Amino acid sequence: MREVLESIFAQDYPRFEVIVVDDGSTDDSPAIVRSFKGVKLITQKNQGPAAARNNGIKSAKGDIYLFQDTDAKVFPGWMTKHVEQQQKGHLVVGGSVVPWNNTLAGMCDHYATWYEYHPQKEFQEDRYQISSTNLSVHASVVKKVGLFNATTRWLEDVDYSARLHANGFHIAFDPSNSMAHHDRETWKGFLYHHYRYGYHAPFVRTKESGARFSGLIPQTRLGALLMIIPLGILHTGFTVWHWLPYHPEVVLYSPFIFVSKLAHAVGVYDGVKDKVKKGPSANSSTHK
Numbered sequence: 001m002r003e004v005l006e007s008i009f010a011q012d013y014p015r016f017e018v019i020v021v022d023d024g025s026t027d028d029s030p031a032i033v034r035s036f037k038g039v040k041l042i043t044q045k046n047q048g049p050a051a052a053r054n055n056g057i058k059s060a061k062g063d064i065y066l067f068q069d070t071d072a073k074v075f076p077g078w079m080t081k082h083v084e085q086q087q088k089g090h091l092v093v094g095g096s097v098v099p100w101n102n103t104l105a106g107m108c109d110h111y112a113t114w115y116e117y118h119p120q121k122e123f124q125e126d127r128y129q130i131s132s133t134n135l136s137v138h139a140s141v142v143k144k145v146g147l148f149n150a151t152t153r154w155l156e157d158v159d160y161s162a163r164l165h166a167n168g169f170h171i172a173f174d175p176s177n178s179m180a181h182h183d184r185e186t187w188k189g190f191l192y193h194h195y196r197y198g199y200h201a202p203f204v205r206t207k208e209s210g211a212r213f214s215g216l217i218p219q220t221r222l223g224a225l226l227m228i229i230p231l232g233i234l235h236t237g238f239t240v241w242h243w244l245p246y247h248p249e250v251v252l253y254s255p256f257i258f259v260s261k262l263a264h265a266v267g268v269y270d271g272v273k274d275k276v277k278k279g280p281s282a283n284s285s286t287h288k
Helices: 002-009 029-034 049-059 078-087 104-113 139-145 156-166 187-204 221-226 228-243 250-278
Strands: 018-023 039-044 064-067 072-074 092-099 135-138 172-181
Touching: 002 018, 002 029, 002 072, 018 029, 018 049, 029 039, 039 049, 049 064, 049 156, 064 078, 064 139, 078 092, 078 135, 078 172, 092 104, 104 187, 104 228, 104 250, 135 139, 139 156, 187 250, 221 228, 221 250, 228 250
Parallel strands: 018 039, 092 172
Antiparallel strands: 064 135, 072 172, 092 135
């Protein structure tokens, strides 16, 4: 947390406010936050990232909201680059992500997660989805689209991206504006990370949501079971294909990536199973 806040206060942009939303932490994060002068600290019971971002938005005074997580530090010029893109008319802007930690498990998690966010990619005027870390959104967008869906405990960025498109907004991607993300350090954390996102996919990537790749999410337990291996293979190929032109060493990580995508597919199966059990009104906020 300290290094993250230090990276923010090292920014050269002349005026900004820093709001930290503590989502029920159990470590010394609040004490660290209080040691920085001028930071507004909001505490809440653990409700997930969507609720945390919403509370930050409600408290913010500016016209541009910049989001990042406590496991990601920013580089010099990060804030200025976001503002410059906003001034060019890009009202929703995402940036690239580079690894903060370089352990084997951390790099496996990075390759398996951030394949569409590396800095060698080209600038995109409108992409289908953006991560909610390293993201800026203009206040006028939130006024029309609304806040993040707090009932969506995970994949809130998938839900919000679909709503942005439904309301006629474009999502710009600026790969030159990077942030360093601290990926999972343990194999258990690595696999659970991908299982968790797979589990919540059936609740968020619905046909009604308009989210891309929703058609790949099975609607029945049998379909989800039969799709575990095919989804694992397809997702691995998609991931490696994105990295290969820029980082051919990804081939060495492909067996680990495949295991992570199997964990994701098993999560999809468990999510579909629970969604069918709960009925059509089920949402991801009440699940794992």
